[in-house]
Amino acid sequence: MERNVESGADPGALACFAMSNVPEKPSLEGLEQRWAATWQATNTYAFDPTKSRDEVFSIDTPPPTVSGSLHMGHIFSFTHTDTIARYQRMTGKSVFYPMGWDDNGLPTERRVQNYFGVRCDPSLPYDTGFEPSAREGLGPDGKAFKQQIPISRPNFVELCGELVEQDEKVFESVFRTLGLSVDWSLLYATIDERSRRASQRGFLRNLARGEAYQQEAPSLWDVTFQTAVAQAELEDRDQPSAYHKLRFTLPGLEGEAGSDLLIDTTRPELLPACVAVVAHPSDERYTRYEGMMVTTPVFGVEVPMVFHELADPEKGTGVAMICTFGDTTDVTWWRELDLPARAVIGRTGRFIEDAPDVMSAEAAALYGRMVGKTIHSGKAEIVTMLQEVDAIVGEIRPITHPVKFFEKGDKPLEIVTSRQWYIRNGGRDRELGERLIARGDEMAWHPPYMQSRYTNWIDGLNGDWLISRQRFFGVPIPLWYSLDDNGEPRYAEPIAPHESTLPIDPSTDVPPGFDADQRGKPGGFMGDPDIMDTWATSSLTPQIAAKWEDDPDLFERVYPFDMRPQGHDIIRTWLFATAVRSHFEEDVAPWQHVCISGWILDPDRKKMSKSKGNVVTPIDLLEQFGSDAIRYWAASGRPGTDTAFDEAQMKVGRRLSIKLLNASKFALGMGDLVAALEAPVTEPLDLAMLARLASLVDECTKAFDEFDYARALERTESFFWTFTDDYIELVKNRAYGGRTPEGQASAHAALAIALDTMLRLLAPIIPFATEEVWSWWREGSIHTSQWPSSAPLFSLAGDASPELLAIAGQALSGLRRVKSDAKRKPRTKIVSGSITDSGDRLSALRLAIDDVCDAGAASNLELNEGNEFAVSAALEPDE
């Protein structure tokens, strides 16, 4: 391996042998490329598939979404995982650490649209010659696209694959630069063949066992993406809206004339979809109208007055109109009160052609004024119509209220009735929910309080998991339906492929027993047009990574996984969905340990995000500070804790790495430290340092065993600075041979042992600097070396008091202070002085007094017993 080796022109000495690998001027620059290449070339992190289950540590990494670029949140949490992987590897485990790319789904579709300026139109035929003419969202004229070119689904999927491949190369490069000890030969992508096979197999098995089912039902629908979405993908956003007080007509009671019934609504445009009005069953203002019909304004449709607990007497006038469908409460009322459906909003978010059939011809004509309009302009139209008949009472009152959005969408969700596939998740089955909650107890949560998010989410579920999506780029639902004589699909009898044929695409593959030319014809068949939700595939990452069914031997050795690292924001989605699948498929929790990372906050304590424009690209930071420095920053963030993006902390990490190089250079300059590793340690100060080191090893081992990389780092770092600032200064003279040969040999041995141990303690956190130093004097990679053991260190230290190092350090500090207060140089000689301290501490200090005198350039130090620690000294005259 090439290195800046000095010429060796110094005719000096054999002693230079040990120095021969140490650069004249150690530096962090270039370590990432050099060592990443070496690790790759020598398969340093290769998983050994012959190891038995108890010798394996397996990690189920959630594949990052390949939608453009990595952000600091990835760097943060992947570093956490990597420190654990490296620790486990050093304890002798064969670490199964695969990487995956989550490349199917909407983010990729959207990125392809923006990048190539296209959109998918499934009705178009495949264009074999299609070449995207534009890149990076710019048209041929260099300006942003005004219009997207429609292309066929196969063309669109091709472009997805092309773009994803480019992105994945960039991702891999960043992760290699960051120093992730991933076994890249285990790489998978959620759209690759193995993932599609596992995903479809998983679904078909859910179907066979009755855990998956289809249903024609109202569900939340994104009108922009034109797909159904699941509960886990929702978020609330505050939106401006307005109360409209509508005048319905109540029937006359006991011969009285009819009267007005006033109803507040924020969605007057859904009036034609009104199927009932609802009040609370104990609300006496309305209970007397039970069983009667009220009349809607404008359309004059008669709807029943119904009663339900969810109607809030305090809200508005205490009575609400039930429309199909304005919100999820409407769906509940509609279902529980067995009301008819009168849909008016179509899948595109516009008013549909056909007026509800309960309308009179006259009403239908009025409805005609809304047909084809968006929700927004439909609302304006109905307000006009209401005003024409004086059916809006008082002012329209603007409000702001939370509205459900698809987390990736920018228009409010509508509720549309459609046929969709679901997987049971306990949302409609309390017993199943309880069993899934119990699965959470089978996992050790780090930090423990994160388990409550899992439990709370299951407790709050209100429906099963909707997994079908009306999109293009993803894993297809692996089913066909036979067509009856009228060409209508028999949805109740789906045709499933045999598992051995997976993966399939029902839009091109032909079901058993049919010919290709029967597609779409009466008596023939059709493929299910939908793809699966991205979570339906990524919930199987343990199975995918472990090569489920494709490699049963591997599966046995890694599943269930030891560790699942992830952010707390995806507990409700990824973690939960994965638990559901493993519960059904393997009847087990998918992991033994769940390690939750926090978020990265910008210095103003806000979550960093692209929209806020406060995102810094990882690669720039890796280059600016060095990978070890960035890893240091990441590893400083305690498990589960949101952490500020802090360049100051990265500088500290860089400083630590550089210091490690320099301190190592000093130690290795002493002579043959490999031989010194076996030499006797005799000096009390050296033994005290080793006693401290032994305790440190225990602390770090315990911390890493508890997945607390941050604690391990903090302890090691703290010791390291004491080591360099106090210990090295104290023994420097002795190590150079300023006292006895025995004292020198003892110092060399202690330096060698301490360096060897500290490098290994730091290796999981700062793999580059430690590997660099390791290469100066040790064989092989530090990352496949053994994690330090405290026992030999305790044995060496014997009954030496670890306190001595601190006592001597304080004495030295006192001597320095005298010089600092006198504004004299640190090397100024102390001609006489005294140290006052307790008897116990003084008797300890006596054991290292020569080292203290040497480090302080002091002679004639008196030790006086007293209550207060104090140092006084007379300095040599100023020149």
Next chain:
RNA sequence: GGGCCGUUAGCUCAGCUGGCUAGAGCGCUCGCCUCACACGCGAGAGGUCACAAGUUCAAGUCUUGUACGGCCCACCA
């Protein structure tokens, strides 16, 4: 409204099962090119541990409550 987390020096945070005279780094002040390191070294200033009550010989550390901040969920008439 329900749940969870946090509140310790100007800033970012340690402080594990209660025993400290409350620590670190950054920043700040002063000094220093000391033969590993000026991408450095040394010294120093700086805190009634959010507030209140309680348990205890002893509380930053345990209990209860309050305030403030954050996150998740529920709340769409």
